[in-house]
Amino acid sequence: MATTIVHATLTVDGFLADQDGGVDWMFGRPSAPEDDAVVEKVLERIGAVVGGANRTQTIEDGEIPYGGMLKVPVYLMTHTAHEPIERDGVTYTFVVDDIAQAVEEAKRAAGDGWVSLLGGSISRQCLQLGLVDELHLDVAPVLLGQGISLFAGLGRHIELERLETSAYASETHHRYRVLRSST
Structure with missing residues (x-):
């Protein structure tokens, strides 16, 4: 059975993108082969993607999940x-x-x-519905101060179990299991 993950690169202050949706802050940092290996390990396991769409504009504008590196089925909410x-x-x-x-x-x-969930809204909806098994968060050493948050508005308490943490040249990598409440 597939594992549903939130896979995101975010800032230390929890933003996925700047206020205009820009992600330029993700690029240009020194990187180590170990950073690339962590991300590559995740990409090798992804068998499908769920994300948001503005009709077909996402595809037409070239906003392809993972920059088109993955050749897996993509399910877009519309x-x-x-x-x-x-x-x-x-x-x-x-x-x-x-x-x-x-x-x-x-x-x-x-x-x-x-199954990789992309985007703050999609991730929050799935967390609220209990559909997420794990969080895979790559944290870049930058503070934006404001932007598009991954978890703002989640509106519920969710306990996590740390499965793996690593830190190399460009990011810290965190992997957590979402704990299901017994109530």
Whole structure:
């Protein structure tokens, strides 16, 4: 069965992007081979992706998950039905207003791999619904002061178990299991 993960690079103050959605702060830092190995290990396990879309604009504007490095099925949340799109060896399936359905379809497609949830809103919705198994957070050594938060507005307490932490030249890498409450 697939493992559903939130996979994100964020700032020390918890932002995914600046106020305008920019992520230039992610690039240009010295890196070590160990940093690349951590990210590569995650990418090798991802079997499907769930993200958000503004109709087909996400694809048309080149906002392709993982920059097109992954050739896995992508499920995009939308408010308007649209036929699947095949581009560069990737099938983009549009799911209307049902994040649980999108995650379930992605889990079937991923098999024993990981389903990567991309974006703050998608991640928060899935955490609120109890659909997330693990968090994989790569933290860059920068403070933005303001921007698009990964967890702001989550609105609930969630306990985590640390599975793995590493730090090299450019980032610290954190992997946590989401603990399910017994109530």
